[in-house]
Amino acid sequence: MNEFDRLVEAQLKTMDQLLDLQTTLERYQIAFRTGEDVAEKILDTKxxxxxxxxxxxxxxxxxxxxFERDQAVHT
Structure with a gap:
């Protein structure tokens, strides 16, 4: 696996984490009524x-x- 593919794979995993955290944050914000426990979870998730x-x-x-390095090598 070349560097570009490795970097893209790592970024896709990061994007999954990003989407999961955004979903979690939205869920906490929707559920937020009162209480420091939820507020702490929101702050931590942010x-x-x-x-x-x-x-x-x-x-x-x-x-x-x-990508630019690969293109420079192949041109």
Missing amino acids: QQLQGIQELFEIQTKQIIES
């Missing part, structure tokens, strides 16, 4: 979501750079 979004952006840059 922090996780931010981390995954940052990782996704880094992976996107890596994929683009890998």
